[in-house]
Amino acid sequence: xxxxxxxxxxxxxxxxxxxxxxxxxxxxxxxxxxxxxxxxxxxxxxxxxxxxxxxxxxxxxxxxxxxxxxxxxxxxxxxxxxxxxxxxxxxxxxxxxxxxxxxxxxxxxxxxxxxxxxxxxxxxxxxxxxxxxxxxxxxxxxxxxxxxxxxxxxxxxxxxxxxxxxxxxxxxxxxxxxxxxxxxxxxxxxxxxxxxxxxxxxxxxxxxxxxxxxxxxxxxxxxxxxxxxxxxxxxxxxxxxxxxxxxxxxxxxxxxxxxxxxxxxxxxxxxxxxxxxxxxxxxxxxxxxxxxxxxxxxxxxxxxxxxxxxxxxxxxxxxxxxxxxxxxxxxxxxxxxxxxxxxxxxxxxxxxxxxxxxxxxxxxxxxxxxxxxxxxxxxxxxxxxxxxxxxxxxxxxxxxxxxxxxxxxxxxxxxxxxxxxxxxxxxxxxxxxxxxxxxxxxxxxxxxxxxxxxxxxxxxxxxxxxxxxxxxxxxxxxxxxxxxxxxxxxxxxxxxxxxxxxxxx
Amino acid sequence: xxxxxxxxxxxxxxxxxxxxxxxxxxxxxxxxxxxxxxxxxxxxxxxxxxxxxxxxxxxxxxxxxxxxxxxxxxxxxxxxxxxxxxxxxxxxxxxxxxxxxxxxxxxxxxxxxxxxxxxxxxxxxxxxxxxxxxxxxxxxxxxxxxxxxxxxxxxxxxxxxxxxx
Numbered sequence: 259x260x261x262x263x264x265x266x267x268x269x270x271x272x273x274x275x276x277x278x279x280x281x282x283x284x285x286x287x288x289x290x291x292x293x294x295x296x297x298x299x300x301x302x303x304x305x306x307x308x309x310x311x312x313x314x315x316x317x318x319x320x321x322x323x324x325x326x327x328x329x330x331x332x333x334x335x336x337x338x339x340x341x342x343x344x345x346x347x348x349x350x351x352x353x354x355x356x357x358x359x360x361x362x363x364x365x366x367x368x369x370x371x372x373x374x375x376x377x378x379x380x381x382x383x384x385x386x387x388x389x390x391x392x393x394x395x396x397x398x399x400x401x402x403x404x405x406x407x408x409x410x411x412x413x414x415x416x417x418x419x420x421x422x423x424x425x426x427x428x429x430x431x432x433x434x435x436x437x438x439x440x441x442x443x444x445x446x447x448x449x450x451x452x453x454x455x456x457x458x459x460x461x462x463x464x465x466x467x468x469x470x471x472x473x474x475x476x477x478x479x480x481x482x483x484x485x486x487x488x489x490x491x492x493x494x495x496x497x498x499x500x501x502x503x504x505x506x507x508x509x510x511x512x513x514x515x516x517x518x519x520x521x522x523x524x525x526x527x528x529x530x531x532x533x534x535x536x537x538x539x540x541x542x543x544x545x546x547x548x549x550x551x552x553x554x555x556x557x558x559x560x561x562x563x564x565x566x567x568x569x570x571x572x573x574x575x576x577x578x579x580x581x582x583x584x585x586x587x588x589x590x591x592x593x594x595x596x597x598x599x600x601x602x603x604x605x606x607x608x609x610x611x612x613x614x615x616x617x618x619x620x621x622x623x624x625x626x627x628x629x630x631x632x633x634x635x636x637x638x639x640x641x642x643x644x645x646x647x648x649x650x651x652x653x654x655x656x657x658x659x660x661x662x663x664x665x666x667x668x669x670x671x672x673x674x675x676x677x678x679x680x681x682x683x684x685x686x687x688x689x690x691x692x693x694x695x696x697x698x699x700x701x702x703x704x705x706x707x708x709x710x711x712x713x714x715x716x717x718x719x720x721x722x723x724x725x726x727x728x729x730x731x732x733x734x735x736x737x738x739x740x741x742x743x744x745x746x747x748x749x750x751x752x753x754x755x756x757x758x759x760x761x762x763x
Numbered sequence: 764x765x766x767x768x769x770x771x772x773x774x775x776x777x778x779x780x781x782x783x784x785x786x787x788x789x790x791x792x793x794x795x796x797x798x799x800x801x802x803x804x805x806x807x808x809x810x811x812x813x814x815x816x817x818x819x820x821x822x823x824x825x826x827x828x829x830x831x832x833x834x835x836x837x838x839x840x841x842x843x844x845x846x847x848x849x850x851x852x853x854x855x856x857x858x859x860x861x862x863x864x865x866x867x868x869x870x871x872x873x874x875x876x877x878x879x880x881x882x883x884x885x886x887x888x889x890x891x892x893x894x895x896x897x898x899x900x901x902x903x904x905x906x907x908x909x910x911x912x913x914x915x916x917x918x919x920x921x922x923x924x925x926x927x928x
Contacts, residue, residue, distance in 0.1 A: 445896065609892055642893070666833065667832070675835075712836075714793070716834065721777055724820055724840055
């Protein structure tokens, strides 16, 4: 096993990976930008190296700086986490060329599956069905228009180099196409440095179900079952579950086998996820894409299978065999994860950066919090607004939902707006409780959503608490109007006396 | 002390009296008599008989953010004894609505011209922040009195993007 590993990431995933290192007795090295010197992931690391200024292009995406950091500190391997350089084949190659181990699949597998167009070819080769769409990138708007007419609306525009929902647009009619095409191109170019797009027929009311796969360097590829990730906003997941509320072992077996076939075709090693769209009506599934990294939502799989995916990643990268076989994998109970974003759910999930002035995270039975922030942490505009993940486990889905409601009520984040209130409402929603999920869930939820008026008494108590807090921090009235600073004991005593009188007034 | 408080766009007058471990309050015709404890700065624990009500209060945007029973409330306190507070209260009531940037970012597109009539929810300006393009919408119907930014402008949180009349 490695003695020292550099974690090329930040936030909650860096903290998660450092925990994995510590359990294996590995010295964990964090990297950080100038804006992140006091971040939680730096505080929990054994060693840390600054790799550049706040802008991620100059720090967390700076391949040269990161490899120099790893060499300077004598790390043996680099774990990229998710996002940033996790699916950058050039980075994987540079790591290997520097004589270090890259904790992830081979650069070749990453490249094959990283481009959505070549990934679709791999799926076809592996005998796995794909959504009808263009195999190659679109050359022009004109080509997009023709193809869209051919498939019939609705269609989906996607960034060829993409992931994470960026550069992705649903187009329901021909007059929306041009504006969607241009916006998707701009977003794709900004996010991935490659503005190539492709187009797919949109499946109506699809479930987004993905299969966790794992391969080692001894030819083993296994699957760890599915995750239901249908609840998405802007094509980014916000709630994930394992198993899917469909909970059909036969469907799991068929999808699992399809995912393993794809993994075998590309000699996949390490953790990967094969994403499918599943028609709710027919239970037919279509290959969507493969993510060649550890996923944000891996905790729900860990909770239900009892396996530690990060530990397995380290084992596999070090050349060891997977610690389990397909027959060893068991699924027990139900897990649900909510991604806590610094975003305003009542304003179209608009980012809400700022300082966390108070933080209280839930605990107790069946609760797992993977957090990247601490009290007084600064949520910066430079990085992804996800601050933490709350995952719960229980024997059944119903019990897991009850536990989720309890945990959400315990969770307090002050100073920034988060998606917590949204999750509290979803956890009480009838369709959610019934497990009727598809990727249109949030849009429908927002329409049927009834704003539950808080009781007058709670409003009153909030006002009373604010008034008391106001009085606690108030300058006495007599210094108001000027900017004089009270100095000296007499003035101080006078102020305090004034404050006492005023509080009673 | 007598104060005004704005919560949920409603203004209420309240009288709050803290005396040792007790707080008495009057809001309109509602009267509260509670036991008060402060386990840590900003945390206020009310007891009404056996019922426990924990409030967390933090400063936010010139007002207060109160967390209570899993809900978050924005409260603005207006102290009639203070001039500054009075001005804040006035700003709340005039007929112009400023559309402000909720966070730093870059203006990518302006969707409408000054003078145009708009519906509640109409997009006015597209701001890019945290790699996301976000449409800033009008919170009310009206006429666009001014657009104060142009594409390419960098804006800070709180900067006025447009004014709706």
